[in-house]
Amino acid sequence: MIRTEILATGIYVPPNLVKNDDLKEMMDTSDEWIRQRTGIEQRYWADENTSTSDLALEAAKKALENAKIDKSELDMIIVATLSPDHEFPGTACFLQKKLGVPGIPALDVRQQCTGFIYSMSIADQFIKTGMYKKILVVGAELHSKGLEKNQNGREVAVLFGDGAGAAVLAAKDVKDLKNDSYIYSTHLHADGNFAEELWVPGPGTGNGPQRVNDSKMNEGYHFPKMNGKTVFMNAVKRMPEAVMEALNANGLKIEDIDLFIFHQANLRINDMVAKQFNIPEEKVFNTIQKFANTTAATLPIGMDEAVRAGKLKKGMLVASAAFGSGFTWGSTIYRY
Ligand code: UT7
Numbered sequence: 001m002i003r004t005e006i007l008a009t010g011i012y013v014p015p016n017l018v019k020n021d022d023l024k025e026m027m028d029t030s031d032e033w034i035r036q037r038t039g040i041e042q043r044y045w046a047d048e049n050t051s052t053s054d055l056a057l058e059a060a061k062k063a064l065e066n067a068k069i070d071k072s073e074l075d076m077i078i079v080a081t082l083s084p085d086h087e088f089p090g091t092a093c094f095l096q097k098k099l100g101v102p103g104i105p106a107l108d109v110r111q112q113c114t115g116f117i118y119s120m121s122i123a124d125q126f127i128k129t130g131m132y133k134k135i136l137v138v139g140a141e142l143h144s145k146g147l148e149k150n151q152n153g154r155e156v157a158v159l160f161g162d163g164a165g166a167a168v169l170a171a172k173d174v175k176d177l178k179n180d181s182y183i184y185s186t187h188l189h190a191d192g193n194f195a196e197e198l199w200v201p202g203p204g205t206g207n208g209p210q211r212v213n214d215s216k217m218n219e220g221y222h223f224p225k226m227n228g229k230t231v232f233m234n235a236v237k238r239m240p241e242a243v244m245e246a247l248n249a250n251g252l253k254i255e256d257i258d259l260f261i262f263h264q265a266n267l268r269i270n271d272m273v274a275k276q277f278n279i280p281e282e283k284v285f286n287t288i289q290k291f292a293n294t295t296a297a298t299l300p301i302g303m304d305e306a307v308r309a310g311k312l313k314k315g316m317l318v319a320s321a322a323f324g325s326g327f328t329w330g331s332t333i334y335r336y
Contacts, residue, residue: 003182004127005172006336007069007134009304010062012055013163013291014046020158027154034158039267043161043292045144051085053094055164056140059300060099063136063166071099074168075132077106078123080115080139080296082325083146084108087203095138112198113263113324114188115139115296116165117332121186123169133171139296140164146200148223156224159265161292165300181314183334187245190328194234198226198325235265235323236272242321242331243277250333252317254279257333259312263322264288264298273321285311295324303336312336 019042020031034040046055056079064071077099079092086094090108111118116139123135143160147153174180202221203212213221239262247253254277262270267288274284285306287298294301299320306312314336321331 001174002128002130002171003174004124004169005182006303006334007168007170008063008066009165009167009300009307010059010064010066011163011165011301011304012058012062013044013161014050014055016045016047018043018045023158026149027151027157029154029158037266037268038159039286039288040159040292041289044163046142046162050142051094052081052083052140052142053085053091053098055142055162056091056095056138056166057098059140059164059166060095060136060138063168067168069134069168071101073134074101074104074136076104076123076126076135077101078109078119078135078137079107080109080111080119081141082110082112082115082295083142091140111190111328112326113265113295113298114322114326114328114330116299117186117320117322117330118188118328120167120169120183120332121188121330124183124186127169127171135169136166137169138164138166139298139300141295141297143295146222146224148220152220153223155228156226159293161294163291163294163297163301165297165304167300167303179315179335181335183332184250185246186330186332187242187249188330189238189242190326192326194230194327197230197327198224200224231324232266232269234327235269238323238327238329239263239269239273239321240276242323242329243273243319246319246321246331246333252333256317257319258283258316259306259318260284261299261302261306261318261320262286263324264291264302265293265324298322
C-alpha cells in the first residue's frame with residue numbers, strides 16, 4: 001500500500017546570532033524576563049540582503065543531500081511561510097527558481113505555526129493518491145525584517161527567530177503497517193474567529209480603499225499584533241486535543257510514542273502539554289532555547305536537530321502538534 005515516508009531533513013539558520021542581552025539595546029527587556037516567560041536564550045536573525053527563499057534554498061539543498069536524491073526527481077515543492085519574499089508570487093516559486101527545477105508545481109501554504117503540518121498533510125495526500133512520488137516540503141521564516149524592534153513591539157519581537165527546515169517526502173510501498181517508516185496520519189484545524197488575536201493587519205485589502213494605507217503604516221499596522229494570553233490559553237488547550245486526536249485515530253497511547261516534537265512558541269506551553277499527559281522530559285525535544293520561534297520552520301528544525309542529537313532514530317514513532325495564528329492547529333504521527 002502506498003504511503004508517505006520522510007526520507008530526510010535539512011535545516012539552515014543565518015549566521016548572525018542574537019542573544020537575549022543584545023535586545024536590550026533596542027527595547028526595555030532582559031535575559032531573565034525572556035528566559036522565564038518563554039525559555040528562549042537566543043535566536044538567529046538574517047542580514048539585510050537575505051530573503052526567506054534564500055533560507056529555504058539552503059535547507060532544501062541539505063535535505064536533498066541527506067535524502068541522497070537529485071533535485072530532478074522532485075515532483076512538487078511546498079513552502080510554508082508567513083514571511084514571504086514578496087506578496088506574490090509565492091515564495092515556493094522563488095525557491096523553485098533558485099533551486100533550478102522549473103516546471104513542477106510550486107505551492108505556498110499560509111498557515112503560520114501550523115504551516116508545516118498542513119504542508120505535510122497536503123504532500124501526503126498527493127503521494128497516497130499516486131499523483132506524485134517525491135515532494136520537497138519546506139518551512140521557512142525570515143521574521144527579523146518584520147518585527148517592531150522597539151518598546152512598542154517588545155512582547156512579540158523577542159519571541160521570533162529566522163530559519164528554515166526542509167523535508168523530502170517520498171512514496172513508499174508499505175508492507176508492514178506496524179513497523180515500516182511512514183506518516184500514519186495528519187489532523188488539521190482552524191478557527192478564523194480568532195484571526196485577529198495574532199496577525200499583521202496590513203498592507204492588505206481589508207484596510208479600506210487602498211491596499212497600502214500611509215497613515216496606518218505610520219501607526220505600525222504592518223507589524224505583528226498579538227494577544228499573548230489568549231494565544232497561550234488556546235495553545236495549551238488545542239495542542240493536547242490534537243495529540244489525542246492523532247493517538248485515537250491510530251489506536252495508540254501516549255506511552256507508544258518514542259518522541260514528541262512540538263511547535264516551539266513557548267517552552268511553558270510545551271511543558272504544560274507534556275505535564276497534562278505525564279510525558280517524561282526525555283521524550284520531548286525542544287529547540288526554542290536555541291532558535292526561538294521560527295513559526296513554520298520549528299517542526300522540521302526539530303526533526304533535523306533531533307536526528308543530529310541522536311534523539312530521533314529510524315524506526316521511532318513521533319508525534320507532533322502545532323498551534324498558532326489563524327487560529328490554526330494540527331497534529332501528525334509518523335514512524336521516522
Ligand atoms: O507561535 C504561536 C504564537 N505565539 C505564542 O504562542 C505566544 C503565546 N503567548 C506567550 O507566549 C506569552 O503570553 C508571552 C511570552 C507573549 C507573554 O508572557 P506572559 O506571561 O503572558 O506575560 P504578560 O503578557 O502577562 O506580561 C507581563 C509583563 C507586562 O508588564 P506589566 O503590565 O505586568 O507591568 C508586560 O508589559 O511583562 C511585560 N513585558 C515585557 N517585559 C520585558 C512584555 N514583553 C516584555 C519583554 N520584556 N519583551
